[in-house]
Amino acid sequence: MHLGLEGRRAAVAAASSGLGLAAARALAAEGARVAICGRDRERLASAAEAVGGGAHPILADVGSPEGATAFVREAQDALGGVDILVTNAGGPPPGGFASTPVDAYGAALDLNLISVVAMCKAAVPAMRERRWGRVVAITSLSVRQPIGNLILSNTARAGATGFLKTLAREVAGDGVTVNSLLPGSHATDRLRELNDGDLDRVAAGVPAGEVGDPADFGAFVAFLCSVHARYVTGSAIPVDGGEYAALL
Numbered sequence: 386m387h388l389g390l391e392g393r394r395a396a397v398a399a400a401s402s403g404l405g406l407a408a409a410r411a412l413a414a415e416g417a418r419v420a421i422c423g424r425d426r427e428r429l430a431s432a433a434e435a436v437g438g439g440a441h442p443i444l445a446d447v448g449s450p451e452g453a454t455a456f457v458r459e460a461q462d463a464l465g466g467v468d469i470l471v472t473n474a475g476g477p478p479p480g481g482f483a484s485t486p487v488d489a490y491g492a493a494l495d496l497n498l499i500s501v502v503a504m505c506k507a508a509v510p511a512m513r514e515r516r517w518g519r520v521v522a523i524t525s526l527s528v529r530q531p532i533g534n535l536i537l538s539n540t541a542r543a544g545a546t547g548f549l550k551t552l553a554r555e556v557a558g559d560g561v562t563v564n565s566l567l568p569g570s571h572a573t574d575r576l577r578e579l580n581d582g583d584l585d586r587v588a589a590g591v592p593a594g595e596v597g598d599p600a601d602f603g604a605f606v607a608f609l610c611s612v613h614a615r616y617v618t619g620s621a622i623p624v625d626g627g628e629y630a631a632l633l
């Protein structure tokens with residue numbers, strides 16, 4: 386299938402490794418011109434090399450509204466505009482209600498909610514003017530099924546999903562789609578950290594019997610950005626090997 390992404394300009398946040406890097410690689414493989422961000426110059430440079438296609442590395446921390454906005458602005462400057470925005474960030478620290486202090490919520494909301502708002506604020510108006518755009522937000526299966534020891538993530542992602550749904554309907558008539566992908570368990574540093582490196586144990590709890598391959602996840606991002614996905618908007622789609630157990 387031909388995705389029609391040649392020459393499209395994509396900004397992919399938090400792409401030094403993991404799902405962001407996989408998304409950037411998939412978009413570049415389809416001919417998109419890509420800018421990525423991360424917080425560590427060396428890791429970012431090797432990620433840009435791994436993405437290929439002359440990907441632009443942009444040093445930015447999306448954990449503050451200023452950092453998130455600056456990333457998109459620099460990507461627009463480097464690429465001459467942004468047609469595709471993939472919002473992403475690291476996950477907040479684990480913890481439940483009792484172990485998580487009130488003052489931990491602000492940073493988590495900045496990281497996983499306000500960053501999404503800030504990047505969309507910077508990127509979407511020009512997409513609307515050009516009457517073509519794609520926003521894909523990497524969130525979490527916790528949007529559908531909150532995870533016990535990740536109360537900060539559960540709280541922030543719910544807000545981000547409400548924001549994205551509202552935005553999707555507001556801009557749908559301008560050729561801009563806004564969707565989120567909800568990763569279940571994928572083989573990345575984050576999943577290893579949360580599970581003491583034991584991905585076999587995680588896999589045993591997934592109906593598919595394995596953890597997800599970030600490359601497959603990246604390919605799904607690319608499809609959502611394709612010409613064929615133009616009628617898909619406002620969706621929050623689990624990519625989880627069957628982990629989500631409810632009907633809808």
Ligand code: NAD
Binds near residue numbers: 423424524569570572
């Ligand atoms: P990861 O931690 O393995 O990789 C995140 C990447 O983003 C790293 O390269 C990191 O350096 C970079 N990064 C982190 N914070 C950043 C910041 N503030 N600014 C710029 N770059 C930053 O995470 P991942 O597994 O690739 O997951 C991506 C997102 O999806 C995370 O928010 C995670 O919580 C969520 N998620 C992942 C899974 C999974 O199975 N991997 C499941 C559910 C949700």
